Amino acid sequence: MxxxxxxxxxxxxxxxxxxxxxxxxxxxxxxxxxxxxxxxxxxxxxxxxxxxxxxxxxxxxxxxxxxxxxxxxxxxxxxxxxPISRTDRPRDELAIKLALALTTPGVDVRAVVQTQRTATMRALQEYTRLKTREAEPGDMPWRLVLDAMIFQAEAEIRWLDHCETSLVRYTPPPAKAPDPAPYEQQQEVKS
The missing domain is CATH 1.10.10.10 (Winged helix-like DNA-binding domain superfamily/Winged helix DNA-binding domain)
Incomplete structure (x- = not known):
């Protein structure tokens, strides 16, 4: 991220x-x-x-x-x-992105979920299309990587479905302002 x-x-x-x-x-x-x-x-x-x-x-x-x-x-x-690219995810940027979307004013979290679902579905379709290609004798490593990408995309879609279901039941807490305590404590020290 x-x-x-x-x-x-x-x-x-x-x-x-x-x-x-x-x-x-x-x-x-x-x-x-x-x-x-x-x-x-x-x-x-x-x-x-x-x-x-x-x-x-x-x-x-x-x-x-x-x-x-x-x-x-x-x-x-x-x-x-x-949508987040599947090419470089040292951390789960999507999970962090959704966590921040929930707490950022004015962000339509459902739209963020749907945009990612659409991109992941496209990727899954492409991976599946690649898998239908006739296998050559040396293709096993590539096929295993391709299977991993398919499974990851399927898992992400299931997780996005879960997120969407959870959002239906979600009631956001009231917005809270940044904690001014460190600033107020410094003011008391100066007084």
């Missing part, structure tokens, strides 16, 4: 500074992807350079919150609308 898009999704909730983003990222992904604070600030610098976020004035605690720009929102919209 792109940390870049994860941070943009979190900033769609409202302005946050680095440590808030790291905590919200880990909370949103069920701590399946621990995030180094250096990665957060490096990514924020690149996002700022690319015009996708902008820094706000430092607060009294010395933290600099960031907010998403209109260009950042457009980038995030494209990301949520684009």
């Amino acid at each position: 792109s940390i870049r898009h994860g941070l943009l999704a979190l900033l769609e909730r409202g302005p946050m500074y680095g440590y808030q983003l790291r905590a919200a990222f880990e909370e949103s992904t069920g701590a399946t992807w621990p995030l180094n604070i250096g990665q957060v600030y490096t990514t924020l610098s690149r996002l700022e350079r690319d015009g996708l976020v902008r820094p706000l004035p430092e607060n009294d605690g010395g933290q600099r919150p960031y907010e998403i720009t209109d260009s950042g929102r457009a980038e995030l919209t494209v990301w949520f609308a684009t």
